Amino acid sequence: MRNPLRTLWVGSLIIGLGSADAPRTRDSDWLIRVGLEQAAWAQVLYVGVSEGNLRWVDPRTGATLAEGTARQLWELRRENGRYRAVCGQAQVLAERLVAEPLNGGFVMVSASPNALRRYRGHLEWTERDGKLLAINWVLLDDYLKATLPREMPPNFHPEALKAQAVAARSFTFRRLNRYRQWGYDLCDHAPCQVYGGVDAEHPNTNAAVAATTGAVLMFDGRVIDAVYTGNCGGHTAPVEIAMTGTRPLPFLSGAPDLDANGKPYCSLAPNSAWELTLTREELSQRFALVGRVRELRLTQRTAGKHAQQIQIRGDRATLTLSGAEFRNKLGATRVRSLMFEIQPQQNGWKLVGRGSGHGAGLCQWGAQGRALAGQTYQQILEAYYPGATLRRE
Ligand SMILES: [Zn+2]
Structure with missing residues (x-):
């Protein structure tokens, strides 16, 4: 060539x-x-x-x-x-x-x-x-080799890396032409996938890309939008709850991520538990149209305990928004996941949560947990995208 x-x-x-x-x-x-x-x-x-x-x-x-x-x-x-x-x-x-x-x-x-x-x-x-x-x-595949090590630690188990490679390849296919008004398919950072060029490559992730070359996930005759998340906290989220502007998909409807003893496969993730204190002042500023905030409530949850709907009651109005909108508004690095409880405090509220990322699709730490427990990358993909089929050319 x-x-x-x-x-x-x-x-x-x-x-x-x-x-x-x-x-x-x-x-x-x-x-x-x-x-x-x-x-x-x-x-x-x-x-x-x-x-x-x-x-x-x-x-x-x-x-x-x-x-x-x-x-x-x-x-x-x-x-x-x-x-x-x-x-x-x-x-x-x-x-x-x-x-x-x-x-x-x-x-x-x-x-x-x-x-x-x-x-x-x-x-x-x-x-x-x-x-x-x-x-x-x-x-x-060269694109994937320069992407994978930025999306998953290259010291993860080979089967977890292979599952990630197939998810990333499928995700990539669904984004072809996404930026067509400027003549490209994907960007090189978080809204797409983080792409570091040659210097990002690592032998372990290179091997995972090579071992799965040509493999993608399909549903109903199409490559699927195989989104993935850092750590689901024990149950993956329905994609329409996890991200604003998405519609329900059967293979992304949320699934428990638990082993035979009921322990989350992703429980080996460091810093899985998180807390965030929100003062009444901050909320009143960020959601100014409600006036002075009186109450912050979780009014709807998914089966997997993700925040689906949140109500903010102020002295002027009451605002109802989705968990994903609430998370975007406060910042996805602060509200690390949608799996949280709200605890009233003296002058505000405390969010007490688990996991990181939007919560939908492949759970990266769960994939690592499953691989260490002996699952193959095919089994891992089946767990996180139930109903999708693995196609290899
Ligand atoms: Zn998980």
Whole structure:
């Protein structure tokens, strides 16, 4: 597969690699476009190559516009509707521009010349909100290898890592074209999945991606939106309770995460229990329309004890909102999960909770608990996405 990216300059968003008349269609050959919103979105971007050469290409014609070496760092700017890359006396000016490695090495990019990050695949650019944003075109499994270690500790059991790899692969497929107005599929941080490039890779997570290549979860003929959560606290949440703007799905309706002795598989997670004190002042400020807050109540719970509906009664009005809305409003890092009780205090309320994350889908610490108890990744996926089937090409 020498210079496999050459065949991509034909306008189609995602096509199989290989020769144009015989595209390969294995899932692992899919290219994902990652918008590097966290890593490379600025007025000026610095571009280089880790070793070998850097090739600047016009993607419309495939023509090489310039070549650089590993010691050269290019400054890329947007100028009058075109991209201008400059390095010393050399410069490239084009309406569309791609940077790809030649003779080994990885393309590197950053908003700062001292914080370059290495990426597999190649880079293209788009303009968003008056700034340059790098888009990394990368093979699906390479994307997963640079994502998995940022989403699950790489020292987790191999079966837990494999379950995570299949969930992340399915999740990724459901997000293709999510940011199509800017020309990419996923971003590189939390609303999507955290993507760290080559330097994030770890042998354990690489092995999990390779061992499950091509495997996805299906339901009703479609790849499922396999969301996952840090630690469910003992029961996963129905997805429509866990996240605002989602609808019920049979394979994400919530399930107990308990072993034969009734102990949560995720109980081995550190810092599972959490507390948060909310003063009357803070609540009155955050929910100003109710006036001075008199009462904070959990008015509805799920079977798994997730906060489904919350009522805030003030001296001017009473506000009813979903648990997920309440959590978003106060901050998901403060209200760490939806599995909590509310205890009245002297001048406010205390939330006493368990678990972390939205609570729906695969429970990462539970997957670790199950793997340590001898379950395979197939059994783990079956537990967290009941009714979905594992498809392997
Ligand atoms: Zn759990």
